[in-house]
Amino acid sequence: MSDRSLLPGWAHRRVAGREQWASRIGFVMAAVGSAVGLGNLWRFPYEAATNGGAAFLVVNVVAVALIGLPAMLAEFVVGRRAQRNVVDAFREGGRAWATAGVLAAVTAFWIVSYYSVVGGWVVRYLFASPTGAYFAAPSSYFEAAAVGFDAVGYAAVFLVVTVVIVAMGIERGIELATKVMVPAILLLMVGLAAFAATLPGSGAGYAYFLEPDFGYIVDNAATLIPAAVGEVLFTLSLGAGIMITYASYVDETENLVADGAAIVVVNTLVGYLAGLIVFPLLFAQGVEPGSAGPGAIFVSIANAFRTLPAGELFGVVFYFVVLVAALSSAISLLEIPTAYFVDTTDVERPVVAAALGVGAFALAVPSALDQSLFGFFDSVASQVLLPTGLFLVTVFVGWVYGREAVAELGEGDGGTLSRAWHWYLRTVVFAAVGMTLLLSLASFAGVELL
Numbered sequence: 001m002s003d004r005s006l007l008p009g010w011a012h013r014r015v016a017g018r019e020q021w022a023s024r025i026g027f028v029m030a031a032v033g034s035a036v037g038l039g040n041l042w043r044f045p046y047e048a049a050t051n052g053g054a055a056f057l058v059v060n061v062v063a064v065a066l067i068g069l070p071a072m073l074a075e076f077v078v079g080r081r082a083q084r085n086v087v088d089a090f091r092e093g094g095r096a097w098a099t100a101g102v103l104a105a106v107t108a109f110w111i112v113s114y115y116s117v118v119g120g121w122v123v124r125y126l127f128a129s130p131t132g133a134y135f136a137a138p139s140s141y142f143e144a145a146a147v148g149f150d151a152v153g154y155a156a157v158f159l160v161v162t163v164v165i166v167a168m169g170i171e172r173g174i175e176l177a178t179k180v181m182v183p184a185i186l187l188l189m190v191g192l193a194a195f196a197a198t199l200p201g202s203g204a205g206y207a208y209f210l211e212p213d214f215g216y217i218v219d220n221a222a223t224l225i226p227a228a229v230g231e232v233l234f235t236l237s238l239g240a241g242i243m244i245t246y247a248s249y250v251d252e253t254e255n256l257v258a259d260g261a262a263i264v265v266v267n268t269l270v271g272y273l274a275g276l277i278v279f280p281l282l283f284a285q286g287v288e289p290g291s292a293g294p295g296a297i298f299v300s301i302a303n304a305f306r307t308l309p310a311g312e313l314f315g316v317v318f319y320f321v322v323l324v325a326a327l328s329s330a331i332s333l334l335e336i337p338t339a340y341f342v343d344t345t346d347v348e349r350p351v352v353a354a355a356l357g358v359g360a361f362a363l364a365v366p367s368a369l370d371q372s373l374f375g376f377f378d379s380v381a382s383q384v385l386l387p388t389g390l391f392l393v394t395v396f397v398g399w400v401y402g403r404e405a406v407a408e409l410g411e412g413d414g415g416t417l418s419r420a421w422h423w424y425l426r427t428v429v430f431a432a433v434g435m436t437l438l439l440s441l442a443s444f445a446g447v448e449l450l
C-alpha cells in the first residue's frame, strides 16, 4: 500500500520508551493548563471590550458550543491514534499531509514568541507588586513596561522558566507543574471575582459584560465573528497541534469525550470569571473598556489595587495567578516543536527545549520593541494560522481518517455518539470553520465580505 493509506491498527504501534501521562487527571490538568492562560485572563476581556462587550460574549458562547468541543475531540483523535508528534501524526495521511503538521508546529512556535512578551509584562508586574511601584501612574507605567528593552529582558525571564519545565519532560515537568497550577488559579480567581463584586460601581461592569446588544452583533458580524471564533481557538489551544500532541501521551482506554468536555467547561468558566473580575474593576474606576487595549488588565488592576489597604498583597496574588496560567500555556506551546524533535532526532529533550527557547526569544524581540508588530503577530496567529490549522484538522479527521476516527473516539465510549460526532464534524464544524477562515482571512486582509 502507498503511504497515502491508513492501515487499520497502525495506531497501536506505540513507540517503545515514549513518554505518557502518569494519570488521567494529569492529562486533563495539563490540557486545562494549556487552555487557561493569557487568552482567558488578558486577551478575552480586551477582545470583548473592543468588540461590543456582551455581544462578543454571545458569539463566543455559541462558538464554544458549536465548534470548540467537537474540534477539540478531533485533535484528540488525531493525537491518540498516532501516538506521535503533530508532524508524524498528520504524515499518517500521506506525505503532503505532513505539511499540515509542520504548519501547526510553526504556529505554536510563532505564538510562544509574542505570548512570552505578555508573560514578561506579568513577571515585571509581579516583581513590582510588593512595593506597589505601578500605583502612582498606572497608564504610563504600563506604556514603559510594554515596549522596549525591559520588555525584551522580562520576556527572556519568562521563556527561561518555560524552557526549564519543558526540559523536565511530560510526567516530571508538565504534569507535575500543571497539577499544582490549575487548582491554584481557580481558587484565587474566585476570590478576586468576589472582591470585584464589592467595589462601588461594579454594576455597570456586569451590565456591559452580560447584557448583549443584539443590534451590535448584526451590524458588526463581519469583524465580530472572526474575532470571537479566533478567540475560541486561541483560548482552547486549537489549531496549533497542542491537543494533538497532548493526546498522543494518552492511553487508549481513556474516555476522550468526558475529558474534552471537562476541559472546555473549565476553560470557558475561567474566561467568564476573568470578565467578572476585569469589567467591574474597569467600570468601578470609570475607565472606558474599549479604550483599554492590551493594557486592560494591567492598568485597571493597578488602579483598583492602589485604592485598597493591602493593595500590594492583592497585586502579588493577582499577578502570580496570571503568571502561573501563562506559564502552563507557554509550556504547551513550546512542547509542540519540542515533541517533534525529541521523537525524530537523537538530541536530548533539554537541549531541544533550550534551542527552541533561544529561537522563540529571537522571534519575540520585534513584538517587545514595537506595539504594532506585536499586534501583527497576534492577528496572524488568531486570524490566519489557528483557523487554517483547525480547518486542516477538520478535513483530515472528517475525510482522510473517515471511519478510523469514529473507531478511535469510540475506544473509551459508546459507538452512536462517535458516529454522530463524526457526522457533525463533517457538516457543521467543517462549514463553520471554513466560513470563519474565509471571514478571518478577509478581515486580516482588510477586505469586506459581509
Ligand code: PFF
Binding pocket: 034, 035, 036, 037, 038, 039, 040, 108, 111, 233, 234, 235, 236, 237, 238, 239, 240, 241, 242, 329, 332, 333
Ligand atoms: N490557550 C492559551 C491561552 O488561552 O492563553 C494560549 C494558547 C495556547 C493559544 C496554545 C494557542 C495555542 F495553540
